[in-house]
Amino acid sequence: MRLLDGDLQPLVDDFATASDHVRVLLLTSLT
């Protein structure tokens, strides 16, 4: 698990790297 910073890194890079795939993004709470 990786912490998001104000530029949404590292998610932005990982998301772009997977651009040849369909991607699903789940924003989920913990409780």
Place this chain on the structure above:
Amino acid sequence: MCLSGASRAGAELLAALPNVGLRTFYVWVPMKPSDNERAARAASEHFAAPRAGHYWDRDRHLSRRVATALDVDTLPSAATDDDPEFAWDLYLAFRRGEAKLWQPDFWMHQLAVEHAPLLELRGWRTQVEQLVSEFR
């Protein structure tokens, strides 16, 4: 409930579509004081999978951006005057190619909003399968 949403929209989807070009990004969002990094790490371990990545939106950078972009209000129970609106329990799908994280091709939710469908597995899976089949 959030973890059931993560299970249905993430883990069950990956299990149902085992051999397709699909990647899942779980972003864990703190909603209550007890939602800390330790809890997020436990959830990420529970939902660990080869095609899944896990992120901790501790400061709600992404959840605020998405809330604004998708016009999603916070539930009154979670919002305070000092706490700008943020989003959670949202499930976003993107076709192949370049995309911004807050501009999905399709999305579902488990909130009290009416301009997008509530999460249900069959509809979610159908929409994702449609995106997968676009360039087969």
